[in-house]
Amino acid sequence: MRVLEQEEKKRRKNRLLQTVILEYIRTASPVASGAVSHTEGMQLSPATVRNMLHELEKEGFLTQPHTSAGRLPTDKGYRYYVDYLLHLQELLGEERQKIEQEYERRLGEIETILSRTSRMLAYLSHQAGFVLRPKMEVSTLQRMELIACDDTHILLVLVAKNGFIRYRLLRSPGLFNEEELRRVSHWVNKRFQGKNLKDLCGNFDREMRDQIWQEAGRLEEILKSFAEPIAEMLQTHTEEELLLEGTANILSTPEVSQVGSMRRLVETLEDKQEMLALLKKEIQKAESKSKKGVSVVIGDEARVPELRDLSVVAKAFETDKNTVGVLGILGPKRMEYGRMVSLVEAIYGALQKAIGV
Amino acid sequence: MRVLEQEEKKRRKNRLLQTVILEYIRTASPVASGAVSHTEGMQLSPATVRNMLHELEKEGFLTQPHTSAGRLPTDKGYRYYVDYLLHLQELLGEERQKIEQEYERRLGEIETILSRTSRMLAYLSHQAGFVLRPKMEVSTLQRMELIACDDTHILLVLVAKNGFIRYRLLRSPGLFNEEELRRVSHWVNKRFQGKNLKDLCGNFDREMRDQIWQEAGRLEEILKSFAEPIAEMLQTHTEEELLLEGTANILSTPEVSQVGSMRRLVETLEDKQEMLALLKKEIQKAESKSKKGVSVVIGDEARVPELRDLSVVAKAFETDKNTVGVLGILGPKRMEYGRMVSLVEAIYGALQKAIGV
DNA sequence: ATTAGCAGTCAATTCTATTGAGTGCTAACA
DNA sequence: TGTTAGCACTCAATAGAATTGACTGCTAAT
Numbered sequence: 001m002r003v004l005e006q007e008e009k010k011r012r013k014n015r016l017l018q019t020v021i022l023e024y025i026r027t028a029s030p031v032a033s034g035a036v037s038h039t040e041g042m043q044l045s046p047a048t049v050r051n052m053l054h055e056l057e058k059e060g061f062l063t064q065p066h067t068s069a070g071r072l073p074t075d076k077g078y079r080y081y082v083d084y085l086l087h088l089q090e091l092l093g094e095e096r097q098k099i100e101q102e103y104e105r106r107l108g109e110i111e112t113i114l115s116r117t118s119r120m121l122a123y124l125s126h127q128a129g130f131v132l133r134p135k136m137e138v139s140t141l142q143r144m145e146l147i148a149c150d151d152t153h154i155l156l157v158l159v160a161k162n163g164f165i166r167y168r169l170l171r172s173p174g175l176f177n178e179e180e181l182r183r184v185s186h187w188v189n190k191r192f193q194g195k196n197l198k199d200l201c202g203n204f205d206r207e208m209r210d211q212i213w214q215e216a217g218r219l220e221e222i223l224k225s226f227a228e229p230i231a232e233m234l235q236t237h238t239e240e241e242l243l244l245e246g247t248a249n250i251l252s253t254p255e256v257s258q259v260g261s262m263r264r265l266v267e268t269l270e271d272k273q274e275m276l277a278l279l280k281k282e283i284q285k286a287e288s289k290s291k292k293g294v295s296v297v298i299g300d301e302a303r304v305p306e307l308r309d310l311s312v313v314a315k316a317f318e319t320d321k322n323t324v325g326v327l328g329i330l331g332p333k334r335m336e337y338g339r340m341v342s343l344v345e346a347i348y349g350a351l352q353k354a355i356g357v
Numbered sequence: 358m359r360v361l362e363q364e365e366k367k368r369r370k371n372r373l374l375q376t377v378i379l380e381y382i383r384t385a386s387p388v389a390s391g392a393v394s395h396t397e398g399m400q401l402s403p404a405t406v407r408n409m410l411h412e413l414e415k416e417g418f419l420t421q422p423h424t425s426a427g428r429l430p431t432d433k434g435y436r437y438y439v440d441y442l443l444h445l446q447e448l449l450g451e452e453r454q455k456i457e458q459e460y461e462r463r464l465g466e467i468e469t470i471l472s473r474t475s476r477m478l479a480y481l482s483h484q485a486g487f488v489l490r491p492k493m494e495v496s497t498l499q500r501m502e503l504i505a506c507d508d509t510h511i512l513l514v515l516v517a518k519n520g521f522i523r524y525r526l527l528r529s530p531g532l533f534n535e536e537e538l539r540r541v542s543h544w545v546n547k548r549f550q551g552k553n554l555k556d557l558c559g560n561f562d563r564e565m566r567d568q569i570w571q572e573a574g575r576l577e578e579i580l581k582s583f584a585e586p587i588a589e590m591l592q593t594h595t596e597e598e599l600l601l602e603g604t605a606n607i608l609s610t611p612e613v614s615q616v617g618s619m620r621r622l623v624e625t626l627e628d629k630q631e632m633l634a635l636l637k638k639e640i641q642k643a644e645s646k647s648k649k650g651v652s653v654v655i656g657d658e659a660r661v662p663e664l665r666d667l668s669v670v671a672k673a674f675e676t677d678k679n680t681v682g683v684l685g686i687l688g689p690k691r692m693e694y695g696r697m698v699s700l701v702e703a704i705y706g707a708l709q710k711a712i713g714v
Numbered sequence: 715a716t717t718a719g720c721a722g723t724c725a726a727t728t729c730t731a732t733t734g735a736g737t738g739c740t741a742a743c744a
Numbered sequence: 745t746g747t748t749a750g751c752a753c754t755c756a757a758t759a760g761a762a763t764t765g766a767c768t769g770c771t772a773a774t
Contacts, residue, residue, distance in 0.1 A: 066725070070768090248623045425755050
């Protein structure tokens with residue numbers, strides 16, 4: 001036989017890599033040369049396969065846990081697979097149906113929708129599902145309203161352009177009738193509506209005081225009483241939050257076979273602050289490179305030792321022009337990427353429709 | 358020596374049981390006769406101690422994991438200890454301080470306070486902390502308000518007497534000016550304020566329709582458009598919710614030494630529905646018996662196999678006359694009950710003060 | 715370029731022996 | 745009658761040795 005053309009050789013190697021990865025994903029144990037030598041389209045003896053595997057190993061796509069074991073993919077291997085060899089996998093009819101069902105009965109509060117979304121992701125992926133709720137402060141002020149609850153309590157409600165709301169029950173700083181409260185709301189809305197919450201957050205107090213002096217008498221007095229509570233409310237609670245569901249799902253993977261590593265994993269996942277920072281950073285980075293819109297962060301690419309065996313499949317979503325959150329799933333590196341990417345895309349679509357941008 | 362009086366014998370036995378339990382809590386491994394024979398106030402030889410231990414075992418307060426091992430408490434043993442032998446343990450100054458700090462800057466939203474409370478419980482106990490948020494429907498309607506956000510969206514806010522609020526962003530069912538919306542709110546508030554949300558939930562729609570016909574013209578028309586959205590909102594979202602924090606803390610206990618049991622535990626804890634039903638039931642039961650107000654559910658008393666090695670220390674709290682939630686901690690049976698009871702009491706107190714009933 | 719065959723590697727499993735912590739019981743003692 | 749010393753016995757835990765078997769790498773033949 002003549003020298004195989006480079007192209008043909010390359011094609012076969014890709015095919016082999018793919019087979020090994022799929023097999024490893026299926027069985028969770030290192031793949032032997034014999035196991036892949038007779039799969040469809042592969043008619044080579046184990047020995048030949050071994051030679052090829054050897055090459056793939058030298059190139060960094062595969063490793064062996066020890067000399068006399070089969071091969072398993074490295075992070076680089078998975079990366080190549082995800083970037084070049086991946087076949088998206090259609091969702092099942094019942095899965096699509098489940099998603100539709102979930103979102104068609106519109107669930108009002110955006111908080112609830114997001115929380116259900118993370119549950120949905122976990123449920124359908126059998127991995128952990130997460131939603132990184134966007135910060136409120138990146139949005140703009142849509143409306144501020146004061147509602148008298150009883151003589152001593154006033155509810156301060158703040159509606160952001162992105163559909164989020166914050167509220168706070170104040171001990172009333174004085175005795176005001178409804179009309180007066182309305183005038184305060186009106187005054188504030190007139191001046192601050194549409195303003196960036198982030199800007200307001202820092203200097204609302206000052207700005208408000210700057211303008212109050214222009215008013216006189218009773219109105220000035222009332223406004224003064226409310227300047228501080230409003231400012232305070234703007235300052236707290238602008239944090240984003242991580243909703244994480246289905247942690248238990250990723251504990252059944254053989255990757256965490258020791259009690260210690262399992263505990264550390266749960267600890268890491270529970271440390272919302274850390275997870276949050278990490279996901280945000282990594283996903284933004286990945287997002288900018290990826291074309292499909294769904295980004296995949298594999299294993300150690302996240303640079304967190306405890307998450308070394310996990311991958312993230314995620315996609316950013318918008319609730320407003322510039323308010324982005326992230327939704328996705330978190331599971332063992334050894335996951336069905338094809339299905340997961342499709343799933344994240346499907347749920348992303350349903351969510352976007354539901355919050356009706 | 359004359360026959361020991363029954364009383365003296367009983368006293369010594371109690372003391373021994375207590376010592377064994379404390380020792381077991383401290384070391385997490387079965388307590389040998391030698392280990393307790395020379396503790397303060399105990400001046401008996403190991404052999405004598407062995408005889409007493411044997412009796413305690415026959416009475417069901419202790420067991421041995423195997424013949425040649427030390428003793429450890431049974432559920433009955435813990436129960437006796439908690440009910441009769443427990444010394445409450447003062448919190449440390451810094452702990453008290455931490456609690457005060459957390460609650461003194463009043464955090465507005467009750468949701469946030471509760472969520473922080475569960476985190477606080479976890480943090481100070483080094484166990485899992487939880488708050489079972491009360492159902493909203495047991496409270497009464499304090500206020501309903503419609504807020505126009507823009508031409509197409511209206512925010513429907515519902516404030517309950519217990520400080521909880523629900524909101525929902527509606528696609529506006531028509532074009533209404535502020536004055537008109539105000540009239541709707543006013544109309545609803547006038548008729549339904551103070552009514553039990555649970556009752557409203559079921560038949561708001563009907564009741565409202567019953568009364569609408571009395572109005573005429575424009576107002577009737579507007580009211581009609583809002584009857585359904587409001588009714589729908591009342592019906593959803595009356596669920597209570599479980600906030601659980603610090604799960605990882607109880608995974609470091611030697612009780613869950615196997616991967617399987619650990620996984621099952623995490624699964625159980627994550628299944629909020631189940632946990633919720635369980636906690637509610639058990640704690641109510643315990644609460645009715647206990648005098649201290651803090652209830653303790655030990656191990657298998659909860660009748661959930663996965664929680665066999667855990668105990669719950671909890672206390673009910675009120676945000677309103679008849680709105681009760683529960684807060685507490687969840688940890689290995691082998692926990693410092695004295696400290697935990699004090700802790701739950703302290704945080705309960707701080708919370709009650711903070712939500713200012 | 716491919717393949718059969720063989721020597722070599724190494725985790726996993728099973729079996730055995732050893733250790734040591736701790737008990738129960740009995741007989742002696744105060 | 746209550747307490748104690750002493751001894752035989754039990755049993756989990758640990759360590760070591762032997763065996764197995766699933767692989768690979770290499771070489772020589774095709």
